[in-house]
């Protein structure tokens with residue numbers, strides 16, 4: 679059903695173009711799907727980075743971090759995913775803000791693209807800032823350049839753009855006097871927190887797409903519970919985007935690492951040739 683029609687890889691980020699016509703026709707910027715590679719796989723959320731209503735396809739960027747993303751990474755063109763459910767989550771709020779900064783790291787480089795594109799189409803000035811460990815790890819650049827007034831780079835080894843992270847570039851441009859009216863960040867939790875702290879002293883409205891653990895993705899199971907501004911919210915239906923200045927990062931990190939031991943054992947065993955364990959099996 680959900681045939682993989684195109685696949686490529688930049689280091690351990692895998693671009694997967696998947697046939698999913700109904701989703702391609704109804705998805706909006708900021709939404710995600712929940713995917714199962716095979717019948718026995720766990721359900722994992724992935725942001726839809728792009729879509730094409732003519733071909734009925736959606737584009738996912740999958741960062742290989744554990745057993746389920748490795749299973750997807752091993753699929754070949756012509757294989758089919760067992761399930762792709764969506765669109766899920768609330769779409770991003772696209773306004774006429776003025777100057778909007780997007781920050782993306784790891785899978786977030788692909789995930790910021792549709793929101794940046796929608797903001798550009800809404801008449802905003804778009805500055806995209808992307809980070810990676812070194813120069814050749816950047817991807818989706820041509821597309822990002824096409825929807826951005828400026829693309830700035832940060833690399834850990836200094837081989838491209840500023841040596842450092844997205845928040846270092848933001849601090850630099852803010853110190854130069856650039857006025858930012860709205861910020862969006864997608865990437866690992868540490869990056870989201872650091873970038874939110876960088877915009878806080880300047881009171882820049884800051885949206886972060888949270889990547890809490892999700893199961894059903896429809897507000898029923900409570901797995902994705904987060905605290906934002908002292909209130910309990912479900913990232914799958916109330917988010918995934920929230921005010922980065924109000925997120926309880928400590929709680930989010932604790933909840934995200936609840937299954938680290940089991941995830942590590944499953945990954946090691948699968949990467950050494952075992953089958954994907956059945957969901958619910960020990």
Ligand SMILES: Cc1cc2nc3c(=O)[nH]c(=O)nc-3n(C[C@H](O)[C@H](O)[C@H](O)COP(=O)(O)OP(=O)(O)OC[C@H]3O[C@@H](n4cnc5c(N)ncnc54)[C@H](O)[C@@H]3O)c2cc1C
Nearest residue numbers: 722724725740741744745746747785889890891892934941
């Ligand atoms: C709304 C949303 C959008 C996302 N978009 C993308 C994307 O576009 N590309 C991408 O590569 N990743 C994305 N993620 C993260 C991705 O879902 C996890 O990396 C993936 O589930 C890890 O599964 P694993 O078995 O490979 O790794 P594991 O070893 O099981 O886990 C590795 C890390 O992923 C987290 N994780 C594990 N299971 C889940 C789960 N069911 N739901 C969420 N997080 C989980 C763990 O807390 C851990 O930090 C998104 C997460 C959310 C919530």
Ligand code: FES
Nearest residue numbers: 893895897900914
């Ligand atoms: S994933 Fe179950 S409530 Fe959000």
